[in-house]
Amino acid sequence: MDGSRVKAKDDTGERPARARKNSAADTRSALMAAAALRFGRYGYDGASIRDIAGDAGVDAALVYRYFGSKEALFASVSMDTAIFDSLLEVPLDEVAAWVSDFVTNGPPDEEIPHPVLSVLRSSSREDAVRQFRDNVAEVFSGRFAERLEGPDAELRAELLAAWLLGTSLMRKAFRTPALDAATTAALESHLRAGITGLLNPRTCECGCTCPCGV
Amino acid sequence: MDGSRVKAKDDTGERPARARKNSAADTRSALMAAAALRFGRYGYDGASIRDIAGDAGVDAALVYRYFGSKEALFASVSMDTAIFDSLLEVPLDEVAAWVSDFVTNGPPDEEIPHPVLSVLRSSSREDAVRQFRDNVAEVFSGRFAERLEGPDAELRAELLAAWLLGTSLMRKAFRTPALDAATTAALESHLRAGITGLLNPRTCECGCTCPCGV
DNA sequence: GGCGGAGGTCAACGATCGATGACAACGAGC
DNA sequence: GCTCGTTGTCATCGATCGTTGACCTCCGCC
Numbered sequence: 001m002d003g004s005r006v007k008a009k010d011d012t013g014e015r016p017a018r019a020r021k022n023s024a025a026d027t028r029s030a031l032m033a034a035a036a037l038r039f040g041r042y043g044y045d046g047a048s049i050r051d052i053a054g055d056a057g058v059d060a061a062l063v064y065r066y067f068g069s070k071e072a073l074f075a076s077v078s079m080d081t082a083i084f085d086s087l088l089e090v091p092l093d094e095v096a097a098w099v100s101d102f103v104t105n106g107p108p109d110e111e112i113p114h115p116v117l118s119v120l121r122s123s124s125r126e127d128a129v130r131q132f133r134d135n136v137a138e139v140f141s142g143r144f145a146e147r148l149e150g151p152d153a154e155l156r157a158e159l160l161a162a163w164l165l166g167t168s169l170m171r172k173a174f175r176t177p178a179l180d181a182a183t184t185a186a187l188e189s190h191l192r193a194g195i196t197g198l199l200n201p202r203t204c205e206c207g208c209t210c211p212c213g214v
Numbered sequence: 215m216d217g218s219r220v221k222a223k224d225d226t227g228e229r230p231a232r233a234r235k236n237s238a239a240d241t242r243s244a245l246m247a248a249a250a251l252r253f254g255r256y257g258y259d260g261a262s263i264r265d266i267a268g269d270a271g272v273d274a275a276l277v278y279r280y281f282g283s284k285e286a287l288f289a290s291v292s293m294d295t296a297i298f299d300s301l302l303e304v305p306l307d308e309v310a311a312w313v314s315d316f317v318t319n320g321p322p323d324e325e326i327p328h329p330v331l332s333v334l335r336s337s338s339r340e341d342a343v344r345q346f347r348d349n350v351a352e353v354f355s356g357r358f359a360e361r362l363e364g365p366d367a368e369l370r371a372e373l374l375a376a377w378l379l380g381t382s383l384m385r386k387a388f389r390t391p392a393l394d395a396a397t398t399a400a401l402e403s404h405l406r407a408g409i410t411g412l413l414n415p416r417t418c419e420c421g422c423t424c425p426c427g428v
Numbered sequence: 429g430g431c432g433g434a435g436g437t438c439a440a441c442g443a444t445c446g447a448t449g450a451c452a453a454c455g456a457g458c
Numbered sequence: 459g460c461t462c463g464t465t466g467t468c469a470t471c472g473a474t475c476g477t478t479g480a481c482c483t484c485c486g487c488c
Contacts, residue, residue: 024435043335045259049476059437061478070476120334120383121257133388141392154392156404158384162393163408166380169334170372174347178355178368179376190370190412194377197411198404238465263446273467278447 028066030056036077036118043121044074044128078118078131084139092147092199095160096192103168104184117173136161150201159198167191242280244270250291250332257335258288258342292333292342298353306361306413309374310406317382318398330379331387350375364415373412381405 034055038047049070053060067073083102090098119132136158145157171179171187179187248269252261263284267274281287297316304312333346350372359371385393385401393401 022435027435043257043259045257048474050474058435060476061438062436064477065435129388133390136384136388136390141390145392152392152396152400152404155396155400158390158392159381159404159408161390162380162384163377164380165383166376166378167373169379170350170376174343174350176347176350176355176372176375178359178366178372182366182369186366186369190366190373194373194408194412198408236465241465262444264444272465274446275448275468276466279465284446 024066027056027058027062031058031063031066031073032077035073039074039077039122040118041121043118044070044125046121049073074122074125074128078128081135081139088139088143088147093196095199096195097188099160099164099167099195100184100188100191102164103171104187117169120169148199156198160195163195163198238280241270241272241276245272245277245280245287246291249287253288253291253336254332255335257332258284258339259336263287288336288339288342292345295349295353302353302357302361307410309413310409311402313374313378313381313409314398314402314405316378317385318401330382334383334387362413370412374409377408377412 031052034052035047038052038055041047049063050060052073053063063070063073067076087095087098087102119128122128140157140161141154144160145153148156150156167179170176171182245266248266249261252266252269255261263277264274266287267277277284277287281290301309301312301316330346333342336342354371354375355368358374359367362370364370381393384390385396
């Protein structure tokens with residue numbers, strides 16, 4: 001917090017944008033990018049306006065000119081459901097691959113944390129928790145569940161969301177050893193073994209979940 | 215934060231312990247109980263020493279007499295792996311039931327949050343993250359993985375931990391609608407469908423995971 | 429050339445934080 | 459009854475927080 005006064009955020013890189021007189025839009029988006037990173041990494045309470053503005057290379061007062069308050073800035077970078085849109089169009093037997101890709105690709109947590117982590121690490125904020133729950137409900141127990149056959153479609157859809165969340169957390173935030181070292185192929189293989197069982201209705205009494213139908 | 219000056223923590227209830235001159239041990243444990251609740255609910259940054267001490271019915275200065283610092287208090291109530299000990303002795307085909315019980319029983323999040331949530335909501339604290347990772351590695355990719363047959367035992371064990379974590383989070387912290395309303399039986403049923411696939415090595419090429427061996 | 433407004437900095441505010449040390453109230457032992 | 463260690467309170471410190479308003483600096487326009 002001492003020698004970190006380096007500007008971490010002129011890497012939007014569209015135009016050189018010399019030291020003075022940037023455009024307001026650029027500064028706004030730089031603040032949002034810095035806020036997403038700080039909120040995601042340190043949570044709402046742990047990220048200060050001064051640090052965020054420092055990352056963006058501007059003064060803290062600009063946050064209040066462009067957003068009005070810390071809460072408004074937080075809300076403007078909170079997670080949206082867009083990252084799940086592609087899941088809704090993936091064939092069910094490719095969901096495991098999608099999950100594997102979701103928890104693998106994208107920038108690592110050191111650069112840009114998952115939007116989910118931002119909510120989690122800010123879970124003292126009840127509005128963030130509520131919004132997260134509503135988003136999950138709309139995407140998973142809402143639209144995704146419609147594609148599932150068998151009983152308790154909403155519950156199974158939310159279990160998928162839970163496993164997606166847990167796997168993403170473990171791999172990208174906590175980096176437990178085996179998950180951190182796992183190849184995408186191995187990860188997808190074992191994700192498939194579990195997710196297939198979850199998404200496909202059972203067809204035999206023993207709890208068999210094989211997609212071959214036994 | 216205003217009218218909440220009620221004493222939430224003389225419910226240790228062993229002896230009446232009149233208003234003055236409690237035993238040091240009682241006060242210490244009252245502080246730890248209040249700290250576990252506050253840290254778990256609001257995270258490290260969101261829980262103040264004054265609030266914790268207020269919940270315990272004592273002055274904030276006592277935290278420093280008994281623990282030395284806020285960090286030491288946090289460390290003393292951080293999660294230990296004891297809550298997973300019983301899992302290590304559960305037969306593999308009862309793991310789903312154990313997980314269902316883990317994410318169902320115990321006090322609801324409003325009363326006492328899971329120790330895991332304390333770490334998650336304080337995940338800006340690198341030492342807490344590190345300790346959590348080490349604990350998971352020791353319990354799951356360490357001891358639990360030894361019981362698994364088939365390839366990638368450590369990875370599959372950590373995936374189980376990830377799903378346990380995700381399911382617990384969704385059900386107890388975020389309370390997504392279907393998971394919040396689910397019966398233990400329905401939850402266990404669908405957990406079993408997925409976990410069985412994860413824990414049992416596959417025996418046919420199509421990805422079949424049925425324990426009946428097909 | 430001067431001017432107005434937009435982009436940005438600066439200093440300061442009240443509040444709250446973690447932390448410290450002096451001090452009061454009480455009980456056990458002599 | 460006096461003392462001394464334990465238990466707990468109180469006032470306060472310096473730092474940092476979110477937030478605000480005054481001020482500065484530069485560019486485009488008349």
